[in-house]
Amino acid sequence: MTSGPISFEIFHRDAGSRARVGRVTTPHGAFDTPAFMPVGTRASVKGVLPQHVADSGAQILLNNTYHLLLRPGPDLVARRGGVHTFMGWPRPILTDSGGYQAYSLADTNQVDDDGVTFKSIVDGSDVRLTPERAIQVQNALGADIIMAFDDCPPSIDPGVQPPEQERLARAAARDRASPTGKRSRTYDHGARLDIANERTVRWLERCKRAHARSDQALFGIVQGGTDLARRSWSAERICAIDLPGYAIGGVAVGESGDQIARVVAHTAPLLPDPKPRYLMGVGYERDILAAVRAGIDMFDCVLPTRNGRNANAFTRTGQVRLRNQRFAEDDSPIEPGCDCYACAPALHGWPLPGSTTGGCFTRAYIRHLFMAGEMLGPTLVSIHNLRHFQRFMADIRAVAPTGAWDDLLVRWPVAAPPSAPAQDPPNIPRQTDPPSPERPNE
Numbered sequence: 001m002t003s004g005p006i007s008f009e010i011f012h013r014d015a016g017s018r019a020r021v022g023r024v025t026t027p028h029g030a031f032d033t034p035a036f037m038p039v040g041t042r043a044s045v046k047g048v049l050p051q052h053v054a055d056s057g058a059q060i061l062l063n064n065t066y067h068l069l070l071r072p073g074p075d076l077v078a079r080r081g082g083v084h085t086f087m088g089w090p091r092p093i094l095t096d097s098g099g100y101q102a103y104s105l106a107d108t109n110q111v112d113d114d115g116v117t118f119k120s121i122v123d124g125s126d127v128r129l130t131p132e133r134a135i136q137v138q139n140a141l142g143a144d145i146i147m148a149f150d151d152c153p154p155s156i157d158p159g160v161q162p163p164e165q166e167r168l169a170r171a172a173a174r175d176r177a178s179p180t181g182k183r184s185r186t187y188d189h190g191a192r193l194d195i196a197n198e199r200t201v202r203w204l205e206r207c208k209r210a211h212a213r214s215d216q217a218l219f220g221i222v223q224g225g226t227d228l229a230r231r232s233w234s235a236e237r238i239c240a241i242d243l244p245g246y247a248i249g250g251v252a253v254g255e256s257g258d259q260i261a262r263v264v265a266h267t268a269p270l271l272p273d274p275k276p277r278y279l280m281g282v283g284y285e286r287d288i289l290a291a292v293r294a295g296i297d298m299f300d301c302v303l304p305t306r307n308g309r310n311a312n313a314f315t316r317t318g319q320v321r322l323r324n325q326r327f328a329e330d331d332s333p334i335e336p337g338c339d340c341y342a343c344a345p346a347l348h349g350w351p352l353p354g355s356t357t358g359g360c361f362t363r364a365y366i367r368h369l370f371m372a373g374e375m376l377g378p379t380l381v382s383i384h385n386l387r388h389f390q391r392f393m394a395d396i397r398a399v400a401p402t403g404a405w406d407d408l409l410v411r412w413p414v415a416a417p418p419s420a421p422a423q424d425p426p427n428i429p430r431q432t433d434p435p436s437p438e439r440p441n442e
Contacts, residue, residue, distance in 0.1 A: 004244050005217040006145065008033075008276050008297075012401035018269060018295035019400040024060075024276055026092040026144035027215050028084055031059035033276065034292045034396055036389045037094060037300040042067045043077075043087040046305045047379045048386065050088045052341065055348070056383065057390030059091055060144075062300045065137050066098030066129065070122050074140035082142025094300070095143040097134045097207075099150040099221070099249070100281070111151065113199060131206035139213050147247065148207040150221040153196035155253050157189040193225045196250075201237045208241060217244035219278060225250060226259050228266045235270035246271045247278035248296075252287070257418055261290040268295040285314075285392055285415040292396055293405070304389055308382030311370045315388070316412050320363075322381065327367045333360035334380075340387035342366070342380040 010022040022033045038045050038053055041064040045053050053061065063083055068074060080086045083093055101109075101118065108119040115130030134149035204220045211218050220238045224231035239246060248267050251260050264279060268291070271277045278298035279291050288299055307314065311322040315335040320327075322334070333343035341348045346358020353359070361380050369377030392412060399408045409416050 005213075005215050006244050006276075008245070008274065010274075014293070014400050014403045016403045017293040017405075019293050019396075020295065020297070021397050021400045022297065024092075024297075026060075026217070028090060028092045028144050029059070031092055032397060033297040034288075034393055034400075035060060035298050036288070036393045037062045037298065038304060038386055038389075039064075039300055039302040040087065040089075041302070042071065043083055045386075046382070047309060047375070048305065048382050052383050053089075053386060054091070055341070056386035057394065058386065060094060061089065061091075062094045062096060063087075063141065063143060064096045064098065064101075065134055065141070065147075066096075066101045066118070066127075068095075068141060069098070069129075069137050070120055070127065074137045078140040078142065084142065092145070093143040094145040094298075095138045095141055095147065096280070097138065097147040097149040098129050099134070099147070100152050113202075115149075131203040132210040135207050135210040135212075135218075139211070139216065142213075143216065145217045145219060145245070146211075148200075148204045148218060148220050150203060150223060150249055151196040151199040152223065152250050152253070153192050153225060154189070155225045155250055155255050156259075189225075190227070193223075193227055193230050196223050196225075197230055197234045197237075200234065201241075204238060204241055208243070219243060219245040219247050219276075221247045221249040221280070222267055222271070223250045224263075224267075226255055226263055228263070231263060231267045232270060235267055239270070239272055243275075245276040245278060247280050247298075249280045251279065252281045252283050252301075257284070257287055260287055261294075264291045264296065265294045271295075285389075285412065286417060288392070289396065289405075289408075289412075289415045290417070292400070304385035305382045308385045309378040311367075311377065311381060313381050313388075314385050314414075316414055318414050322363060322367050322377075323370055324367075327363040330363040330367075332363055334363060334366065334384050335388075338384065338387065338391070340384045342384045 007025045008022060010020045012021040023030050024033060038058050038061045040061050043063050045061060068077065077083055077086050084090060110117045115128060118127040118129065120127050129149065131149040138146040200221060200223050208218060220241060220243050222231065222234045222238050224234045248264060251263055260282065268277055276297045277295060279296045281301060282288060282291060282299055283301050283303070307319070313320045313322055313334045320334060335343055338344065339347055342361045344358065344360060345352060351358040366377055366380055395408060395411065399405060
């Protein structure tokens, strides 16, 4: 059990893997692990009320430092009692440092050894983030867990990226292949990873010195791309700095699912066992399950709400594309057996007329909402998707102490590894989708 601004207890371990079940306690309450954190980038989980997020089973969510720095500004949030009070979320919050934006906004930023200069996505003005400034902003926001400012490089050589990733990766490499940040005519991916690793260690030391609140837990971030030796180098030096928890960054930014699993399986055991381990920006069910079995405790991703806004509903067998014409007269719920508000409103005190069982918001109705441009469509599918991931995590927590992973896959075929293609529904986007400036896959 760890203590300090947060405490972490491990209750159960799986004898056949590195999976563990525990609980993190923060100044704003506890959350069970393995945990999935919905993303509320700008102090809002898009299109969903805080009560709906809580009803999904979420116990902690994520905000983003870079975006809240731009709007409304950390001082304004601090004057209103911090981000918990400001957004009406009384449970734990984690803030990402903004380091990922140095990668995702590589077209318009400049990185050097001291920090990153961005062009504001709001008004085009210069925005400077250094390790000290990132911590100062997060101290003002008041989250329970804050992340160190890191240098996130392209995970794999831009020349061998999938086509949809190549432009972004080349931009991320463009100005950062030398310590000065000056543009280079050539790009050496190994050298870029080394620079990022060294910067991330130095920036973490600066973050720790700048951290001014005893009620916030600072986590360090391990980088290294898909190079396992560089991951080991980073983990050794990041974990030599005593902190309440540690994260694996720089994944789900263009790699295949197999590459993600390989990096996580190698890196997770290198992080201190008694402390929470956080895999940033992941993700899809099969990637979460593989990471849990490698020993990861915390996850975040925007997939539930991003896909919800695009009429893509997650189910145990794969995504359902609700704009499809075949759902125009489908009176079934998004997923039979789901207990979310969209699939079973009577369980939430809202029985629908014309049904002895309380009914559901049908696929036909939800399709109509999207085709008509009604806001309720994205809200209902987002609510369902949020609940989907929390149900999945609850089942993982129940199974981990027993090691009955095969039984879990019977109930959740969507989480089966790629070697089982018969259970892999067609046309499901992988984490090679182009990242956005907010979080991977948003």
